[in-house]
Amino acid sequence: MDEEYDVIVLGTGLKECILSGLLSVDGLKVLHMDRNDYYGGESSSLNLTQLWKRFNGNDHPPEKLGSSREYNVDMIPKFMMANGTLVRVLIHTNVTKYLNFKAVNGSFVYNKGKIYKVPATDVEALKSTLMGLFEKRRTRKFFIYVQDFEENDPKSHEGLDLNTITARELITKYGLEDDTIDFIGHALALHIDDSYLDQPAMDFVKRMKLYAESLARFDAGSPYIYPMYGLGELPQAFARLSAVYGGTYMLNKPQCKVEFDANGKAFGVTSEGETAKCKKVVCDPSHLPHKVQKVGKVARAICIMSHPIPETNDSHSAQVILPQKQLGRKSDMYLFCCSYSHNVAPKGKYIAFVSTEAETDEPEVELKPGIELLGPVDEIFYEIYDRYVPTNNHETDNCFISASYDATTHFESTVKDVIAMYSKITGKALDLSVDLSAASAAAEE
Numbered sequence: 001m002d003e004e005y006d007v008i009v010l011g012t013g014l015k016e017c018i019l020s021g022l023l024s025v026d027g028l029k030v031l032h033m034d035r036n037d038y039y040g041g042e043s044s045s046l047n048l049t050q051l052w053k054r055f056n057g058n059d060h061p062p063e064k065l066g067s068s069r070e071y072n073v074d075m076i077p078k079f080m081m082a083n084g085t086l087v088r089v090l091i092h093t094n095v096t097k098y099l100n101f102k103a104v105n106g107s108f109v110y111n112k113g114k115i116y117k118v119p120a121t122d123v124e125a126l127k128s129t130l131m132g133l134f135e136k137r138r139t140r141k142f143f144i145y146v147q148d149f150e151e152n153d154p155k156s157h158e159g160l161d162l163n164t165i166t167a168r169e170l171i172t173k174y175g176l177e178d179d180t181i182d183f184i185g186h187a188l189a190l191h192i193d194d195s196y197l198d199q200p201a202m203d204f205v206k207r208m209k210l211y212a213e214s215l216a217r218f219d220a221g222s223p224y225i226y227p228m229y230g231l232g233e234l235p236q237a238f239a240r241l242s243a244v245y246g247g248t249y250m251l252n253k254p255q256c257k258v259e260f261d262a263n264g265k266a267f268g269v270t271s272e273g274e275t276a277k278c279k280k281v282v283c284d285p286s287h288l289p290h291k292v293q294k295v296g297k298v299a300r301a302i303c304i305m306s307h308p309i310p311e312t313n314d315s316h317s318a319q320v321i322l323p324q325k326q327l328g329r330k331s332d333m334y335l336f337c338c339s340y341s342h343n344v345a346p347k348g349k350y351i352a353f354v355s356t357e358a359e360t361d362e363p364e365v366e367l368k369p370g371i372e373l374l375g376p377v378d379e380i381f382y383e384i385y386d387r388y389v390p391t392n393n394h395e396t397d398n399c400f401i402s403a404s405y406d407a408t409t410h411f412e413s414t415v416k417d418v419i420a421m422y423s424k425i426t427g428k429a430l431d432l433s434v435d436l437s438a439a440s441a442a443a444e445e
Contacts, residue, residue: 005031005248007425008269008276010256010283013041014076014231015402017238018418019282019425021093024245026426031276032242033269037252039239041284042405045072045232045344051302055381065304065378066346072230073302073344076405077336077353078414079104079224079319082214085415087225088432098237100228102342103220105315109187110322111179115311115373118187118321120212120223122147135177142174142184146208162202170201178325184208186323186332190412192357193324193331207412224410226317230344258288258399266398280425282400285388291401292388298407299358299384301367303377305350309337310375316341316350319409322370331357333370336409352377355407358384400425 006028009020017039020032038044046054048068052061061068080086082103090096107118111130119128122143126136150156160170171181185191189207196204214223227233243249253271258281261267268277285292312318320335327333333356340347354370363382371380390401403417422430 003031004277005029006278007031007280007282008033008278010034010258010269010281010287011041012036012039012235012239012251013284013402014043014235014238015414015418015421016041016282016284017235017242018089019421020247021095021238021241021245022089022422022430023425024242024247025093027245030242030247031250031269031278032239032247033250033253033256033271035252035254035256039251040075040232040235043074043076043231043235045074045230047071048073051381055302055383066349070340070346071344071351072232073351074231074353076231077338077355078231078405078409078411079222079226079336080411081210081223082217082225083210083223084214084410084412085419085432086411089415089418089430092430092432093238093241095237095241098240099233101225102228102317103218104222104224104226104317104319104338105220106312106318107187107215107222107224108312108318108320109183110320110326110373111183112326115309115320116183117221117313118183119143120188120208120215130183131177131180135180138174138176139180139184142171142176143212145174146205147212149205149209151202151206160201162205163200165201166198167201167204168197170204171197182323182325187321190321190408190410192406192408192413221313221315222317222319224319226338226342228343230338230342256287258283260397264397280398280400282402282421282425284402285390285404288392288399288401291390291392291397291399293391294386295389296387297358297384298355298387298405299363299366300353300355300382300407301363301371302381302383303352303354303371303374304345304379305352305374305377306348307375308339308350309335309352309373311373312337320370320373327369329356330359331407333367334407334409335370335373349378353409355409357387357407394424 009032012034048071049059053059116130119125122140125139257270259268266281268275316339322333336353339350354367387404389403
Protein backbone atom coordinates (compact mmCIF):
# COMPACT_ATOMS: atom_id res chain seq x y z
CA MET A 1 0.00 0.00 0.00
CA ASP A 2 2.91 2.40 0.53
CA GLU A 3 3.70 2.58 -3.19
CA GLU A 4 2.83 5.54 -5.42
CA TYR A 5 0.41 5.11 -8.32
CA ASP A 6 -0.63 7.20 -11.30
CA VAL A 7 -4.29 6.45 -10.62
CA ILE A 8 -6.24 4.84 -7.78
CA VAL A 9 -9.67 3.57 -8.82
CA LEU A 10 -12.30 3.06 -6.10
CA GLY A 11 -15.19 0.67 -6.69
CA THR A 12 -15.39 -2.14 -9.26
CA GLY A 13 -18.54 -1.00 -11.05
CA LEU A 14 -18.52 -1.39 -14.81
CA LYS A 15 -17.48 2.21 -15.54
CA GLU A 16 -14.60 2.05 -13.08
CA CYS A 17 -13.41 -1.33 -14.42
CA ILE A 18 -13.47 -0.14 -18.04
CA LEU A 19 -11.41 2.92 -17.07
CA SER A 20 -9.01 0.80 -15.02
CA GLY A 21 -8.47 -1.44 -18.05
CA LEU A 22 -8.03 1.43 -20.51
CA LEU A 23 -5.58 3.31 -18.26
CA SER A 24 -3.53 0.15 -17.61
CA VAL A 25 -3.30 -0.54 -21.34
CA ASP A 26 -2.01 3.05 -21.71
CA GLY A 27 0.87 2.16 -19.38
CA LEU A 28 -0.35 3.98 -16.27
CA LYS A 29 0.29 2.40 -12.87
CA VAL A 30 -3.18 1.61 -11.48
CA LEU A 31 -4.34 0.48 -8.03
CA HIS A 32 -7.98 -0.66 -7.98
CA MET A 33 -9.74 -1.03 -4.62
CA ASP A 34 -13.24 -2.08 -3.56
CA ARG A 35 -14.92 -2.22 -0.16
CA ASN A 36 -16.81 -5.34 -1.32
CA ASP A 37 -15.36 -8.84 -1.64
CA TYR A 38 -16.77 -9.23 -5.17
CA TYR A 39 -16.47 -7.41 -8.50
CA GLY A 40 -19.18 -5.28 -10.08
CA GLY A 41 -20.34 -2.84 -7.41
CA GLU A 42 -23.75 -1.50 -8.43
CA SER A 43 -23.45 -3.32 -11.78
CA SER A 44 -22.90 -6.80 -10.36
CA SER A 45 -24.98 -9.89 -11.20
CA LEU A 46 -26.55 -11.79 -8.28
CA ASN A 47 -27.49 -15.43 -7.88
CA LEU A 48 -30.96 -16.19 -6.52
CA THR A 49 -29.84 -16.48 -2.89
CA GLN A 50 -28.07 -13.09 -3.06
CA LEU A 51 -31.10 -11.55 -4.77
CA TRP A 52 -33.43 -12.93 -2.08
CA LYS A 53 -31.19 -11.62 0.68
CA ARG A 54 -30.98 -8.15 -0.87
CA PHE A 55 -34.74 -7.71 -1.28
CA ASN A 56 -36.32 -10.06 1.28
CA GLY A 57 -33.71 -10.03 4.04
CA ASN A 58 -33.26 -13.82 4.11
CA ASP A 59 -31.37 -16.30 1.97
CA HIS A 60 -34.06 -18.96 1.53
CA PRO A 61 -35.69 -18.58 -1.90
CA PRO A 62 -38.44 -21.11 -2.73
CA GLU A 63 -37.21 -24.32 -4.34
CA LYS A 64 -39.76 -24.01 -7.17
CA LEU A 65 -37.60 -21.26 -8.72
CA GLY A 66 -34.75 -23.71 -9.34
CA SER A 67 -31.06 -23.71 -8.47
CA SER A 68 -29.67 -20.46 -7.07
CA ARG A 69 -26.36 -20.97 -8.89
CA GLU A 70 -28.06 -20.91 -12.28
CA TYR A 71 -29.25 -17.32 -11.78
CA ASN A 72 -27.17 -14.30 -12.80
CA VAL A 73 -29.50 -11.34 -12.26
CA ASP A 74 -28.06 -7.98 -13.37
CA MET A 75 -28.49 -5.09 -10.99
CA ILE A 76 -28.01 -2.62 -13.87
CA PRO A 77 -29.53 -4.48 -16.86
CA LYS A 78 -28.36 -3.16 -20.25
CA PHE A 79 -27.87 -4.50 -23.76
CA MET A 80 -24.96 -3.53 -26.00
CA MET A 81 -25.28 -2.16 -29.54
CA ALA A 82 -23.49 -4.61 -31.85
CA ASN A 83 -21.75 -1.68 -33.60
CA GLY A 84 -21.75 0.57 -30.54
CA THR A 85 -19.01 2.29 -28.61
CA LEU A 86 -18.78 -0.35 -25.86
CA VAL A 87 -18.13 -3.08 -28.45
CA ARG A 88 -15.41 -0.86 -29.94
CA VAL A 89 -13.88 -0.50 -26.48
CA LEU A 90 -14.02 -4.30 -25.98
CA ILE A 91 -12.21 -4.87 -29.28
CA HIS A 92 -9.74 -2.00 -28.75
CA THR A 93 -8.68 -3.60 -25.45
CA ASN A 94 -9.00 -7.22 -26.66
CA VAL A 95 -11.35 -7.96 -23.75
CA THR A 96 -13.50 -9.95 -26.20
CA LYS A 97 -11.22 -12.95 -25.57
CA TYR A 98 -12.56 -13.21 -22.00
CA LEU A 99 -16.25 -13.09 -22.99
CA ASN A 100 -18.85 -14.81 -25.14
CA PHE A 101 -21.79 -12.85 -26.49
CA LYS A 102 -25.10 -13.82 -27.98
CA ALA A 103 -27.37 -11.73 -30.16
CA VAL A 104 -30.57 -10.42 -28.54
CA ASN A 105 -33.70 -11.78 -30.27
CA GLY A 106 -35.97 -8.76 -30.46
CA SER A 107 -36.28 -4.97 -30.31
CA PHE A 108 -39.80 -3.62 -29.82
CA VAL A 109 -41.72 -0.41 -29.20
CA TYR A 110 -45.00 0.26 -27.39
CA ASN A 111 -47.63 2.22 -29.30
CA LYS A 112 -51.27 2.79 -28.38
CA GLY A 113 -51.47 -0.17 -26.03
CA LYS A 114 -49.66 -2.68 -28.26
CA ILE A 115 -46.11 -3.97 -28.73
CA TYR A 116 -44.58 -3.75 -32.24
CA LYS A 117 -41.23 -4.77 -33.70
CA VAL A 118 -39.11 -1.66 -34.30
CA PRO A 119 -38.75 -1.13 -38.07
CA ALA A 120 -35.22 0.09 -38.79
CA THR A 121 -34.79 -0.08 -42.58
CA ASP A 122 -36.72 0.98 -45.67
CA VAL A 123 -37.77 -2.66 -46.25
CA GLU A 124 -39.00 -3.10 -42.66
CA ALA A 125 -40.88 0.22 -42.86
CA LEU A 126 -43.02 -1.13 -45.70
CA LYS A 127 -43.80 -4.32 -43.77
CA SER A 128 -44.49 -2.72 -40.38
CA THR A 129 -48.01 -2.78 -38.95
CA LEU A 130 -47.15 0.33 -36.92
CA MET A 131 -48.13 2.64 -39.78
CA GLY A 132 -50.75 3.12 -42.48
CA LEU A 133 -49.91 2.77 -46.16
CA PHE A 134 -49.03 6.40 -46.92
CA GLU A 135 -47.04 6.79 -43.70
CA LYS A 136 -45.06 3.65 -44.59
CA ARG A 137 -43.99 5.28 -47.85
CA ARG A 138 -42.99 8.53 -46.17
CA THR A 139 -41.05 6.62 -43.51
CA ARG A 140 -39.35 4.48 -46.15
CA LYS A 141 -38.14 7.64 -47.94
CA PHE A 142 -36.77 9.01 -44.67
CA PHE A 143 -34.99 5.72 -43.86
CA ILE A 144 -33.41 5.68 -47.34
CA TYR A 145 -32.10 9.22 -46.75
CA VAL A 146 -30.59 8.14 -43.41
CA GLN A 147 -29.12 4.92 -44.84
CA ASP A 148 -27.50 6.79 -47.76
CA PHE A 149 -26.26 9.71 -45.65
CA GLU A 150 -22.47 9.92 -45.34
CA GLU A 151 -21.03 12.82 -43.37
CA ASN A 152 -18.06 13.18 -45.75
CA ASP A 153 -20.10 12.90 -48.95
CA PRO A 154 -21.98 16.18 -49.65
CA LYS A 155 -23.93 14.49 -52.47
CA SER A 156 -25.75 12.36 -49.88
CA HIS A 157 -26.85 15.43 -47.89
CA GLU A 158 -29.56 16.50 -50.37
CA GLY A 159 -28.65 20.14 -49.74
CA LEU A 160 -29.26 19.89 -45.98
CA ASP A 161 -26.69 20.91 -43.37
CA LEU A 162 -27.42 18.59 -40.43
CA ASN A 163 -25.17 20.65 -38.17
CA THR A 164 -27.48 23.67 -38.48
CA ILE A 165 -30.99 22.29 -39.08
CA THR A 166 -32.74 20.63 -36.16
CA ALA A 167 -34.03 17.07 -36.01
CA ARG A 168 -37.55 18.52 -36.01
CA GLU A 169 -36.89 20.43 -39.25
CA LEU A 170 -35.43 17.33 -40.91
CA ILE A 171 -38.42 15.19 -39.89
CA THR A 172 -40.87 17.88 -41.03
CA LYS A 173 -39.34 17.72 -44.52
CA TYR A 174 -40.62 14.14 -44.77
CA GLY A 175 -44.03 14.89 -43.23
CA LEU A 176 -43.92 12.11 -40.63
CA GLU A 177 -46.75 11.65 -38.11
CA ASP A 178 -46.27 12.10 -34.35
CA ASP A 179 -46.47 8.36 -33.59
CA THR A 180 -43.78 7.65 -36.20
CA ILE A 181 -41.54 10.37 -34.78
CA ASP A 182 -42.11 8.78 -31.37
CA PHE A 183 -40.74 5.36 -32.28
CA ILE A 184 -37.93 6.72 -34.48
CA GLY A 185 -36.68 9.12 -31.81
CA HIS A 186 -37.00 6.83 -28.81
CA ALA A 187 -36.73 3.22 -30.04
CA LEU A 188 -34.32 3.76 -32.96
CA ALA A 189 -32.23 6.83 -32.11
CA LEU A 190 -32.56 5.91 -28.39
CA HIS A 191 -33.11 9.46 -27.17
CA ILE A 192 -34.43 9.44 -23.61
CA ASP A 193 -36.75 12.44 -24.08
CA ASP A 194 -37.91 14.81 -26.85
CA SER A 195 -35.29 17.53 -26.32
CA TYR A 196 -33.32 16.11 -29.30
CA LEU A 197 -35.98 17.51 -31.67
CA ASP A 198 -34.67 21.05 -31.22
CA GLN A 199 -30.99 20.13 -31.44
CA PRO A 200 -28.87 19.74 -34.62
CA ALA A 201 -30.02 16.74 -36.65
CA MET A 202 -26.52 15.26 -37.11
CA ASP A 203 -26.50 13.31 -33.83
CA PHE A 204 -30.06 12.06 -34.45
CA VAL A 205 -29.14 10.70 -37.91
CA LYS A 206 -25.90 9.13 -36.65
CA ARG A 207 -27.84 7.33 -33.91
CA MET A 208 -30.31 5.96 -36.46
CA LYS A 209 -27.44 4.77 -38.67
CA LEU A 210 -25.80 3.07 -35.67
CA TYR A 211 -29.03 1.18 -34.97
CA ALA A 212 -29.40 0.02 -38.59
CA GLU A 213 -25.72 -0.98 -38.87
CA SER A 214 -25.90 -2.88 -35.57
CA LEU A 215 -29.07 -4.64 -36.73
CA ALA A 216 -27.36 -5.73 -39.95
CA ARG A 217 -24.32 -7.13 -38.15
CA PHE A 218 -25.96 -10.35 -36.91
CA ASP A 219 -29.32 -10.29 -38.71
CA ALA A 220 -30.88 -11.47 -35.44
CA GLY A 221 -33.99 -9.33 -35.07
CA SER A 222 -32.36 -6.70 -32.88
CA PRO A 223 -29.23 -4.51 -32.94
CA TYR A 224 -28.19 -5.71 -29.48
CA ILE A 225 -25.82 -8.31 -28.05
CA TYR A 226 -25.49 -9.47 -24.46
CA PRO A 227 -22.80 -11.50 -22.64
CA MET A 228 -23.41 -15.10 -21.66
CA TYR A 229 -23.83 -15.37 -17.85
CA GLY A 230 -24.90 -11.72 -17.53
CA LEU A 231 -23.29 -8.31 -17.29
CA GLY A 232 -21.37 -9.22 -14.13
CA GLU A 233 -18.86 -10.81 -16.52
CA LEU A 234 -17.92 -7.41 -17.98
CA PRO A 235 -16.34 -5.75 -14.89
CA GLN A 236 -14.39 -8.96 -14.21
CA ALA A 237 -13.12 -9.08 -17.80
CA PHE A 238 -11.86 -5.49 -17.65
CA ALA A 239 -10.34 -6.18 -14.22
CA ARG A 240 -8.49 -9.14 -15.74
CA LEU A 241 -7.27 -6.86 -18.55
CA SER A 242 -5.98 -4.31 -16.06
CA ALA A 243 -4.17 -7.03 -14.11
CA VAL A 244 -2.51 -8.32 -17.31
CA TYR A 245 -1.12 -4.81 -17.88
CA GLY A 246 0.17 -4.49 -14.33
CA GLY A 247 -2.88 -3.14 -12.51
CA THR A 248 -3.08 -4.08 -8.80
CA TYR A 249 -6.41 -5.22 -7.29
CA MET A 250 -7.48 -5.14 -3.67
CA LEU A 251 -10.99 -6.34 -2.76
CA ASN A 252 -12.58 -6.26 0.69
CA LYS A 253 -10.82 -3.00 1.62
CA PRO A 254 -13.14 -1.22 4.08
CA GLN A 255 -13.52 2.53 4.45
CA CYS A 256 -11.41 3.66 1.51
CA LYS A 257 -10.89 7.33 2.40
CA VAL A 258 -9.64 9.79 -0.21
CA GLU A 259 -6.92 12.04 1.27
CA PHE A 260 -6.66 15.72 0.29
CA ASP A 261 -3.78 18.18 0.79
CA ALA A 262 -4.08 21.77 2.03
CA ASN A 263 -4.97 22.93 -1.50
CA GLY A 264 -7.83 20.46 -1.79
CA LYS A 265 -6.03 18.14 -4.19
CA ALA A 266 -6.40 14.38 -3.75
CA PHE A 267 -3.04 12.73 -3.16
CA GLY A 268 -3.93 9.24 -1.93
CA VAL A 269 -6.36 6.77 -0.40
CA THR A 270 -6.27 5.38 3.16
CA SER A 271 -7.66 1.98 4.15
CA GLU A 272 -6.97 -0.01 7.32
CA GLY A 273 -4.37 2.51 8.50
CA GLU A 274 -2.28 2.46 5.30
CA THR A 275 -2.18 5.21 2.67
CA ALA A 276 -1.44 4.59 -1.01
CA LYS A 277 -0.36 7.75 -2.84
CA CYS A 278 -1.50 8.73 -6.32
CA LYS A 279 -1.76 11.56 -8.80
CA LYS A 280 -5.45 11.01 -9.60
CA VAL A 281 -8.48 9.31 -8.03
CA VAL A 282 -11.28 7.70 -10.06
CA CYS A 283 -14.45 6.59 -8.26
CA ASP A 284 -18.22 6.24 -8.26
CA PRO A 285 -20.42 8.82 -6.46
CA SER A 286 -20.61 6.83 -3.19
CA HIS A 287 -16.93 7.46 -2.38
CA LEU A 288 -17.11 11.28 -2.55
CA PRO A 289 -20.71 12.19 -1.61
CA HIS A 290 -19.79 15.85 -0.95
CA LYS A 291 -18.65 16.25 -4.57
CA VAL A 292 -21.86 15.04 -6.28
CA GLN A 293 -25.47 16.15 -6.49
CA LYS A 294 -28.67 14.17 -6.81
CA VAL A 295 -30.33 14.69 -10.21
CA GLY A 296 -33.09 12.10 -10.10
CA LYS A 297 -33.94 8.54 -9.21
CA VAL A 298 -34.65 5.31 -11.04
CA ALA A 299 -37.65 3.08 -10.30
CA ARG A 300 -37.17 -0.55 -11.19
CA ALA A 301 -38.92 -3.89 -10.96
CA ILE A 302 -37.11 -7.23 -11.28
CA CYS A 303 -39.38 -10.08 -12.30
CA ILE A 304 -38.80 -13.84 -12.49
CA MET A 305 -41.13 -15.42 -15.05
CA SER A 306 -41.77 -18.77 -16.71
CA HIS A 307 -42.51 -17.35 -20.17
CA PRO A 308 -41.23 -14.68 -22.57
CA ILE A 309 -42.82 -11.22 -22.72
CA PRO A 310 -46.12 -11.64 -24.62
CA GLU A 311 -46.34 -10.18 -28.15
CA THR A 312 -42.56 -10.36 -28.65
CA ASN A 313 -42.54 -13.37 -31.00
CA ASP A 314 -41.55 -15.67 -28.09
CA SER A 315 -38.20 -13.86 -27.87
CA HIS A 316 -35.89 -15.34 -25.24
CA SER A 317 -34.22 -11.93 -25.00
CA ALA A 318 -35.79 -8.61 -25.92
CA GLN A 319 -36.03 -4.89 -25.27
CA VAL A 320 -39.31 -2.98 -25.35
CA ILE A 321 -39.24 0.81 -25.19
CA LEU A 322 -42.37 2.65 -24.03
CA PRO A 323 -41.98 6.26 -25.25
CA GLN A 324 -42.91 8.95 -22.73
CA LYS A 325 -45.81 10.35 -24.78
CA GLN A 326 -47.47 6.93 -24.98
CA LEU A 327 -47.68 6.89 -21.18
CA GLY A 328 -48.21 10.59 -20.50
CA ARG A 329 -44.86 10.74 -18.67
CA LYS A 330 -41.78 12.96 -18.72
CA SER A 331 -39.47 10.05 -19.51
CA ASP A 332 -39.51 6.70 -21.29
CA MET A 333 -40.08 3.32 -19.67
CA TYR A 334 -37.96 0.28 -20.57
CA LEU A 335 -38.60 -3.46 -20.55
CA PHE A 336 -35.59 -5.75 -20.66
CA CYS A 337 -35.87 -9.54 -20.82
CA CYS A 338 -33.26 -12.28 -20.92
CA SER A 339 -33.46 -15.96 -20.04
CA TYR A 340 -31.82 -19.35 -19.74
CA SER A 341 -30.66 -18.94 -23.37
CA HIS A 342 -28.07 -16.43 -22.06
CA ASN A 343 -27.31 -18.61 -19.00
CA VAL A 344 -28.82 -16.11 -16.54
CA ALA A 345 -31.60 -18.40 -15.22
CA PRO A 346 -32.49 -22.12 -15.02
CA LYS A 347 -34.09 -23.73 -18.07
CA GLY A 348 -37.59 -22.41 -18.67
CA LYS A 349 -37.08 -19.26 -16.56
CA TYR A 350 -36.96 -15.64 -17.78
CA ILE A 351 -35.72 -12.51 -16.01
CA ALA A 352 -37.57 -9.30 -16.92
CA PHE A 353 -36.86 -5.78 -15.73
CA VAL A 354 -39.06 -2.70 -15.93
CA SER A 355 -37.31 0.62 -15.34
CA THR A 356 -37.92 4.34 -15.68
CA GLU A 357 -36.77 7.68 -14.34
CA ALA A 358 -38.93 7.88 -11.20
CA GLU A 359 -41.42 10.73 -10.96
CA THR A 360 -42.94 9.60 -7.64
CA ASP A 361 -41.94 7.48 -4.63
CA GLU A 362 -44.32 4.67 -5.62
CA PRO A 363 -42.57 2.28 -8.02
CA GLU A 364 -45.45 -0.21 -7.92
CA VAL A 365 -47.80 2.46 -9.32
CA GLU A 366 -45.34 4.09 -11.73
CA LEU A 367 -44.15 0.85 -13.29
CA LYS A 368 -47.64 -0.61 -13.69
CA PRO A 369 -47.91 0.07 -17.49
CA GLY A 370 -44.74 -1.97 -18.04
CA ILE A 371 -45.57 -4.70 -15.51
CA GLU A 372 -48.96 -5.26 -17.15
CA LEU A 373 -47.23 -6.11 -20.45
CA LEU A 374 -45.31 -8.98 -18.83
CA GLY A 375 -48.19 -11.31 -18.10
CA PRO A 376 -48.04 -13.56 -14.99
CA VAL A 377 -44.84 -13.29 -12.91
CA ASP A 378 -43.46 -15.86 -10.44
CA GLU A 379 -41.74 -13.26 -8.25
CA ILE A 380 -41.35 -9.49 -8.37
CA PHE A 381 -39.01 -7.12 -6.52
CA TYR A 382 -39.29 -3.31 -6.54
CA GLU A 383 -36.67 -0.69 -5.76
CA ILE A 384 -35.84 2.99 -6.22
CA TYR A 385 -32.27 4.28 -6.28
CA ASP A 386 -30.93 7.83 -6.45
CA ARG A 387 -28.98 9.11 -9.44
CA TYR A 388 -25.97 11.38 -8.93
CA VAL A 389 -23.66 13.42 -11.15
CA PRO A 390 -20.31 14.98 -10.14
CA THR A 391 -20.16 18.69 -9.26
CA ASN A 392 -16.41 18.95 -8.64
CA ASN A 393 -13.71 20.49 -10.85
CA HIS A 394 -11.25 17.67 -11.60
CA GLU A 395 -8.55 20.18 -12.50
CA THR A 396 -8.49 21.54 -8.95
CA ASP A 397 -9.01 18.35 -6.91
CA ASN A 398 -7.61 15.50 -9.11
CA CYS A 399 -10.89 13.55 -8.65
CA PHE A 400 -12.77 11.93 -11.54
CA ILE A 401 -16.24 10.78 -10.52
CA SER A 402 -18.60 8.73 -12.68
CA ALA A 403 -22.31 9.51 -13.00
CA SER A 404 -24.86 7.02 -11.64
CA TYR A 405 -26.46 4.56 -14.06
CA ASP A 406 -29.66 5.76 -15.72
CA ALA A 407 -32.89 3.86 -16.40
CA THR A 408 -32.07 2.97 -20.03
CA THR A 409 -31.64 -0.68 -21.00
CA HIS A 410 -28.81 0.02 -23.46
CA PHE A 411 -25.22 1.14 -22.92
CA GLU A 412 -25.02 4.25 -25.10
CA SER A 413 -25.22 6.87 -22.31
CA THR A 414 -23.02 4.78 -19.97
CA VAL A 415 -20.18 4.53 -22.47
CA LYS A 416 -20.36 8.25 -23.30
CA ASP A 417 -19.61 8.96 -19.63
CA VAL A 418 -16.65 6.54 -19.66
CA ILE A 419 -15.15 8.05 -22.84
CA ALA A 420 -15.55 11.59 -21.46
CA MET A 421 -13.88 10.56 -18.18
CA TYR A 422 -11.01 8.88 -20.05
CA SER A 423 -10.35 12.10 -21.99
CA LYS A 424 -10.38 14.19 -18.80
CA ILE A 425 -8.00 11.79 -17.01
CA THR A 426 -5.51 11.39 -19.88
CA GLY A 427 -5.96 14.66 -21.78
CA LYS A 428 -6.44 12.75 -25.05
CA ALA A 429 -9.22 11.22 -27.11
CA LEU A 430 -9.70 7.45 -27.07
CA ASP A 431 -8.89 6.00 -30.48
CA LEU A 432 -11.64 3.50 -31.26
CA SER A 433 -10.97 3.06 -34.98
CA VAL A 434 -11.09 -0.72 -34.81
CA ASP A 435 -12.10 -3.55 -37.11
CA LEU A 436 -15.64 -4.42 -36.06
CA SER A 437 -15.48 -7.79 -37.80
CA ALA A 438 -13.74 -8.93 -34.62
CA ALA A 439 -17.04 -8.33 -32.83
CA SER A 440 -18.70 -10.87 -35.06
CA ALA A 441 -16.18 -13.48 -33.99
CA ALA A 442 -16.89 -12.67 -30.33
CA ALA A 443 -20.64 -13.10 -30.58
CA GLU A 444 -22.33 -16.48 -30.78
CA GLU A 445 -25.42 -16.77 -32.90
